[in-house]
Amino acid sequence: MRRSSLSVPANIAEGYGRYYYQDNIRFCYNARGSLEETLSHLVIAYEMNYIPKSLFDSLGQDGESLTQLINGYIGYLKRSKKGQIEPGASLSIHDEASSYDYDSTEPHPHE
Numbered sequence: 001m002r003r004s005s006l007s008v009p010a011n012i013a014e015g016y017g018r019y020y021y022q023d024n025i026r027f028c029y030n031a032r033g034s035l036e037e038t039l040s041h042l043v044i045a046y047e048m049n050y051i052p053k054s055l056f057d058s059l060g061q062d063g064e065s066l067t068q069l070i071n072g073y074i075g076y077l078k079r080s081k082k083g084q085i086e087p088g089a090s091l092s093i094h095d096e097a098s099s100y101d102y103d104s105t106e107p108h109p110h111e
Helices: 002-017 021-047 053-080
Strands: none
Touching: 002 021, 002 053, 021 053
16 A cells, blocks of 8 residues: 555656656556555455544545546646647557567567
8 A cells, every 4th residue: 555655646746747748647647546556455454454444434535535636637737738849749659459469379589
């Protein structure tokens, strides 16, 4: 729980420090994922009787509030697109799914 919860503000700070809105949004998604991981650990802690219901309810409400804040910040970033004139902002990466196909009958390149 400590690692996933500390990852939330760390990802927000790292995204902000990139000064590029697409990176900032991506790191906000990571922060939201870490928050959901923390909330999952919270549920497990409650179900295993490590924490009382009152603490579970309080922290769960805090988690919901943080999720709303992160979603609001993501929405703001998408609307404002600060950094959209940065070099490479108009470029996007398109991976073809076929390049990831794996044929188990072929030998591994390092074998």
